[in-house]
Amino acid sequence: MLSWDKTPALATIRQCRAWVEIDLEALQHNVRQLTQHIGAKTTLMAVVKADAYGHGAIAIADAALAAGARWLGVATVPEGVELREAGITAPIMIMGAINSPEEVAAIARWRLQPTLVSPKQALVFSEALGQGSTGTLPVHLKIDTGMSRLGFPWQQATEFVQFVQRLPQLNIHSVYSHLATADDPDPTVMCQQHQRYEAVLAQVAAQNITLPKRHLANSAATLTDPALHYDMVRAGLALYGLYPAAHLSSKLALRPVLQVKARITHIKEIQPGTGVSYGHTFVAERPMQIAVVGIGYADGVPRALSNRMEVLVQGQHAPQIGNITMDQLMIDVTHIPHLQEGSVVTLLGQDGEHHIGADHWAMLTNTISWEILCGFKHRLPRITTAPSSMSSLLSSESREWRDRA
Numbered sequence: 001m002l003s004w005d006k007t008p009a010l011a012t013i014r015q016c017r018a019w020v021e022i023d024l025e026a027l028q029h030n031v032r033q034l035t036q037h038i039g040a041k042t043t044l045m046a047v048v049k050a051d052a053y054g055h056g057a058i059a060i061a062d063a064a065l066a067a068g069a070r071w072l073g074v075a076t077v078p079e080g081v082e083l084r085e086a087g088i089t090a091p092i093m094i095m096g097a098i099n100s101p102e103e104v105a106a107i108a109r110w111r112l113q114p115t116l117v118s119p120k121q122a123l124v125f126s127e128a129l130g131q132g133s134t135g136t137l138p139v140h141l142k143i144d145t146g147m148s149r150l151g152f153p154w155q156q157a158t159e160f161v162q163f164v165q166r167l168p169q170l171n172i173h174s175v176y177s178h179l180a181t182a183d184d185p186d187p188t189v190m191c192q193q194h195q196r197y198e199a200v201l202a203q204v205a206a207q208n209i210t211l212p213k214r215h216l217a218n219s220a221a222t223l224t225d226p227a228l229h230y231d232m233v234r235a236g237l238a239l240y241g242l243y244p245a246a247h248l249s250s251k252l253a254l255r256p257v258l259q260v261k262a263r264i265t266h267i268k269e270i271q272p273g274t275g276v277s278y279g280h281t282f283v284a285e286r287p288m289q290i291a292v293v294g295i296g297y298a299d300g301v302p303r304a305l306s307n308r309m310e311v312l313v314q315g316q317h318a319p320q321i322g323n324i325t326m327d328q329l330m331i332d333v334t335h336i337p338h339l340q341e342g343s344v345v346t347l348l349g350q351d352g353e354h355h356i357g358a359d360h361w362a363m364l365t366n367t368i369s370w371e372i373l374c375g376f377k378h379r380l381p382r383i384t385t386a387p388s389s390m391s392s393l394l395s396s397e398s399r400e401w402r403d404r405a
């Protein structure tokens with residue numbers, strides 16, 4: 001009988017149902033692969049937006065900085081504040097656009113570094129900062145060279161740079177751009193963007209403006225061509241051990257950082273003709289042993305994988321059958337003896353000789369691995385393992401877990 005004072009803390013039941021495992025040693029291996037690849041003259045910015053692509057921003061940022069990354073990239077002001085509140089002092093660039101004076105105040109307060117995409121936006125900053133803050137805020141000017149997302153048109157980049165230069169509160173730290181097709185084997189569009197960026201840099205140089213940093217490359221461009229590296233690369237996906245495209249997979253030996261695991265909660269025999277799960281999209285053709293696994297689409301397993309994915313159990317593949325439900329899914333384990341309630345199933349990751357990657361799920365569901373990784377954020381506890389030299393990272397992680405719980 002359980003009395004209240006013997007009720008286990010949430011932290012002790014983290015691995016009873018389903019969880020994400022984060023391997024910081026793999027993350028640091030990837031950081032070292034990338035820093036070796038780009039060389040000492042180029043800085044690695046670890047892109048940790050969206051809670052480090054679902055891996056946990058604080059632990060990933062700490063581990064990436066300890067392994068040789070120098071900058072951090074986030075999308076929003078609160079993402080930057082979260083890192084500062086955790087005690088991280090490295091430069092943090094915000095890649096999203098900012099238009100409100102409240103955000104400008106937070107940026108100044110927390111020493112974050114914003115992206116500016118237009119003269120109008122630069123004025124919001126200089127007015128919000130006021131007269132008293134001459135030259136204090138490093139800013140990054142974004143030029144649109146063909147992505148047609150954020151950025152001032154490349155043809156008018158010089159006017160934009162000159163405009164910001166005249167604002168005493170702002171200090172131009174970089175002029176950068178972003179590539180739309182760096183993961184495409186056909187380099188045509190990327191080359192055009194590269195040429196436009198070169199033209200912008202030449203115009204800036206002709207104005208006698210020196211830039212501390214020039215940067216253009218995401219993970220794909222970092223792997224594709226050293227001419228795209230400039231002073232800094234902004235790597236996200238590769239940090240997490242995935243390749244932006246199959247043709248780039250031979251460039252570096254990256255290791256996936258994230259695994260997704262869950263436990264079998266129930267096992268049963270079903271007879272031929274028995275339908276499985278909502279809609280009976282799977283009907284048994286033979287006697288089967290099936291297992292219910294305690295993970296579903298609310299945990300980040302896309303429902304579109306129903307009847308298409310496989311999981312790993314005791315080093316063997318087991319097909320998933322029937323529609324994936326919100327909290328549970330079913331697998332065919334007829335060929336795997338000695339399974340029990342509580343046995344661990346690997347959905348993404350390594351079990352024995354087999355590995356299932358986020359890129360495989362992305363291919364099956366016609367999306368990209370970035371979106372698969374970002375899907376694990378709601379209900380799955382995160383179990384982070386670090387090299388013993390970094391045990392302090394684990395304490396920050398358990399603090400994070402308590403906050404989530």
Ligand SMILES: *Cc1c(COP(=O)(O)O)cnc(C)c1O
Nearest residue numbers: 047095178218219234235236237
């Ligand atoms: C997200 C992002 C990156 C990182 O892209 P990856 O393909 O994950 O390496 C780099 N730059 C900008 C502007 C981004 O928004």
